[in-house]
Amino acid sequence: MSVATRPCSPDLATSIALLGAVEDVVVLLDREARLCWMNAAAVRQAVATCDADPATLLDRSLRDACPAFADVTLDAAIARALAATDAAQVEVVFVMRSGPEPLQTRVRVMPVPHGVALVFHELGDTTPLRRAEAERSLLRAAVACINDLLVITSATPGPDGAPPIVFVNEAFERHTGWHRDDVIGKPSTLLDGPGTDPALIARVHEFLRRGESVRAELMHYTREGREYWVEMVIVPVYDADGVHTHWVAVHRDISERKALEEQLFQAQKMEAVGRLAGGVAHDFNNVLTAISGFSELLLEELPAGSGPHEEVQQIRAAAARATALTRQLLAFSRKQIMRPRLVNVGGLVRDMERLLERTVTEEVTIRMTVAAFTSPVLADPTQLEQVLLNLAVNASEAMPTGGMLTIEVSDVALGQSYAHRHHGVQPGHYVCLTVTDTGVGMDRATRERIWEPFYTTKAGGTGLGLSTVYGIVRQSGGYVWVYSEQGIGTTFKIYLPVATHDVPEFEPAVTDVGALGGTETVLVVEDEALVRDVTRAMLVRRGYTVLLAHDGDHAVRVAADHFGTIDLLLTDVVMPKANGRRVAERLRMMRPELRVVYMSGYTEDAIVHHGVLEPGIVLLEKPFTDEDLARTVRAALDAPPAVVPPNR
Numbered sequence: 001m002s003v004a005t006r007p008c009s010p011d012l013a014t015s016i017a018l019l020g021a022v023e024d025v026v027v028l029l030d031r032e033a034r035l036c037w038m039n040a041a042a043v044r045q046a047v048a049t050c051d052a053d054p055a056t057l058l059d060r061s062l063r064d065a066c067p068a069f070a071d072v073t074l075d076a077a078i079a080r081a082l083a084a085t086d087a088a089q090v091e092v093v094f095v096m097r098s099g100p101e102p103l104q105t106r107v108r109v110m111p112v113p114h115g116v117a118l119v120f121h122e123l124g125d126t127t128p129l130r131r132a133e134a135e136r137s138l139l140r141a142a143v144a145c146i147n148d149l150l151v152i153t154s155a156t157p158g159p160d161g162a163p164p165i166v167f168v169n170e171a172f173e174r175h176t177g178w179h180r181d182d183v184i185g186k187p188s189t190l191l192d193g194p195g196t197d198p199a200l201i202a203r204v205h206e207f208l209r210r211g212e213s214v215r216a217e218l219m220h221y222t223r224e225g226r227e228y229w230v231e232m233v234i235v236p237v238y239d240a241d242g243v244h245t246h247w248v249a250v251h252r253d254i255s256e257r258k259a260l261e262e263q264l265f266q267a268q269k270m271e272a273v274g275r276l277a278g279g280v281a282h283d284f285n286n287v288l289t290a291i292s293g294f295s296e297l298l299l300e301e302l303p304a305g306s307g308p309h310e311e312v313q314q315i316r317a318a319a320a321r322a323t324a325l326t327r328q329l330l331a332f333s334r335k336q337i338m339r340p341r342l343v344n345v346g347g348l349v350r351d352m353e354r355l356l357e358r359t360v361t362e363e364v365t366i367r368m369t370v371a372a373f374t375s376p377v378l379a380d381p382t383q384l385e386q387v388l389l390n391l392a393v394n395a396s397e398a399m400p401t402g403g404m405l406t407i408e409v410s411d412v413a414l415g416q417s418y419a420h421r422h423h424g425v426q427p428g429h430y431v432c433l434t435v436t437d438t439g440v441g442m443d444r445a446t447r448e449r450i451w452e453p454f455y456t457t458k459a460g461g462t463g464l465g466l467s468t469v470y471g472i473v474r475q476s477g478g479y480v481w482v483y484s485e486q487g488i489g490t491t492f493k494i495y496l497p498v499a500t501h502d503v504p505e506f507e508p509a510v511t512d513v514g515a516l517g518g519t520e521t522v523l524v525v526e527d528e529a530l531v532r533d534v535t536r537a538m539l540v541r542r543g544y545t546v547l548l549a550h551d552g553d554h555a556v557r558v559a560a561d562h563f564g565t566i567d568l569l570l571t572d573v574v575m576p577k578a579n580g581r582r583v584a585e586r587l588r589m590m591r592p593e594l595r596v597v598y599m600s601g602y603t604e605d606a607i608v609h610h611g612v613l614e615p616g617i618v619l620l621e622k623p624f625t626d627e628d629l630a631r632t633v634r635a636a637l638d639a640p641p642a643v644v645p646p647n648r
Helices: 010-019 040-050 072-083 127-145 170-176 198-209 255-301 307-332 345-351 353-359 381-397 416-421 465-475 529-541 552-561 580-590 626-638
Strands: 025-030 035-038 090-096 103-112 115-125 149-154 165-168 214-221 227-238 244-253 341-343 364-370 377-379 403-414 428-437 479-485 489-497 521-525 545-549 568-572 595-600 619-621
Touching (some): 010 025, 035 040, 072 090, 072 103, 072 115, 149 170, 198 214, 198 227, 227 255, 255 307, 255 416, 255 529, 255 626, 345 353, 345 364, 345 403, 345 428, 353 364, 353 381, 377 381, 377 489, 381 428, 381 465, 403 489, 465 479, 465 489, 521 529, 521 552, 521 580, 545 552, 552 580, 568 580, 568 626, 595 626
Parallel strands (some): 521 568, 595 619
Antiparallel strands (some): 090 103, 103 115, 149 165, 149 244, 214 227, 227 244, 341 377, 403 428, 428 489
16 A cells, blocks of 8 residues: 545545655644545555554544654644644654654644645654753753853844843853843943943944954943953854854953952062162262262361351251152162061050051041050061051041041961962961051052052152052061042051061160271272262261272272271172172182171162171161261271181
C-alpha cells in the first residue's frame, strides 16, 4: 500500500491531490481531528514507528492511532489550526518517544479546507537539542555567577543616541543597586555621572556608530551615586544571517586598581618633586652659608648701632628666614637629619594639649581620644611635634567659624588586604595618629595636590606645612593618608611602625664659647668657592691654619704636598667625582689619625641611613654660623682620634 485513505469530502480530496507530491511524511486530519489520509512516507513511518497496519489507523485521532505522537504542544497546534479562520500555519517542535532513542520532530501544521495537514519535515536524534539546552543552561548559570557586569543592548540607538538596555546580569544588580526591571529599555548611559568624561563617551559612541568593538576606562555611578571605575569592552553581536542585532558590554570594576595607580603616580610624583626640592635646598644652602657667614664677618667689623650694621643685620635675618624654608624643603624631600629615639605618641599628644589649645582659634574645640597604652615608635619627637602642630593649624584654618578638632591615638594592625589597597604599605603593627576636623573639606583636585611644596589654597600661605608633614612621616618609615569631603571635613591618618629596636642617643659635647678657636691645621674640601672662602675666613679668625681643596683628587694632592700635621678634615658630602666619605677614606689611608667633620645642607647615603647619622659621624649642617662651625671643629679636635686601619 503506497497510501492510506478513507472516503473523504471533495475539499479534502483536493488537498490530498495537492499534497501527494510531497516527499516528507504528510497526514491529513478531518474537522474532528481524525486521521483520514496518509502519504506513502507516512505509511512507512507508521509501520516502523507504530508497528501497525496503516488502514487500521484511519478514522482515529493521531494520539490514539500512534501514542508516540502524543504531545500537548502538537495537540494545541492542531486545535488552533482547526479553529483558525485564515490559512496561517505554525511550526511545532516536539520529542517523539518511540524506540530506544527519542526523536526530535519538527511538524508544520497547516489549515486546509475541512481539516488540517501535518507535514513532518524532519525526524532526528534529540541529542543536539538536549546538548543545546544543556549549553543554554550552562550559559545562564555562568552569566549568573560571573562578577563582571554584563549589559546587552539593542544595536539600534535610542532617541538620545544611546542603545537601550535589553539584558543585565545579577552582578549588575548587586554592584549598581539597579534592578533589571528598572533598567530594561533605559539608555546605556544610565550609569554615567558628573565624573564621566563626556569626550570619552563621544568617542565610544563614534565607534558604535561605525559598528566597531571598543575598549575604554571610565567612571560610572551606582544608583545611590557612589562612583567607581570600570574597564568596559563592547563587541557587536550578529545573527545567523550576519545582521548586527545587539551589543554586548562587559564592565569590570577596576576602582581598586585605579586607586593603586593613583597612589603609585602620586608616590612617583612626590619622589620626583622631593629630589628636585632636595637638590634646590642643597644648592640654596650653599648660597645661604656664604650669605650668613659673610654677614657675621661684616657685623664684627661694623660698629654696633651704625646704619651699615643694622642693614647687615637685616641681611642676616633674611638669611635665617630662608634657612627655615630650606629646612622645610629638606623635611619634605626626606633629606633632613633625624635624631630618633623611642617615643610614646600618646604621651606626646597629651603633653601637647595645652600648646594645641593656644594654637587653634577660640571657636575650635579639641577632643582627644588617646588609648591607655600605645606601643613605642622610633622617631624624632621634635619632628612629630611639628607634624601635629602643622595639622592642628591646618585644621583650625579649615574651620573659620569654629568646629571640632579630634585627635586620636591607638595601636592598629595593618593586614595584607589593607596593604594591597594602599601602595607601598607593609603589613604589620603601627601606631595610628588620626587628626579630624569638621571644616570645609577638600575637593578631589585639592586632595591630589596637598602634599606638594608651595601649593596652597590660603592667601599668604607658604604651602610647606603639609609637605613637611608628608616628608617627616615618610622619613620616619610611616604612611599618611587623607580623607576629605567638601562641607563635611577632613581626616588625616598617620601610621608609624611600632619600634622593634632602640637607637642609642648621642649628645654632642658642649664646648664653652669662650674657648672656641685653636692653632691646629684644618683641610677644607668644598666644591663651592663661596663656601670655601667663608669657611676659611671663619677658621682663620679663630686662629686655625687652613688648607683648601676643591674636590677629592685635589685634597689628596694637597695632603701629599703638606709636610706638616693635618689635624682635621672638614669636607662637604655631596661633590663631583667623589663624595666626602670617599675623600675621608682616601686621606685616612695616608693619615690614619685624621679627624673628620662632614658638612652638608642635605643628607646623603654616604653618611646617613634613612636620615640617621652613622655611628661616629660628625655632621655640620649648612647653612651654619660662625659659632656652629667653631663649636663643631673644636669638639672634633678635642675628641679622641679614631684610628682607621690603612687597608679599610
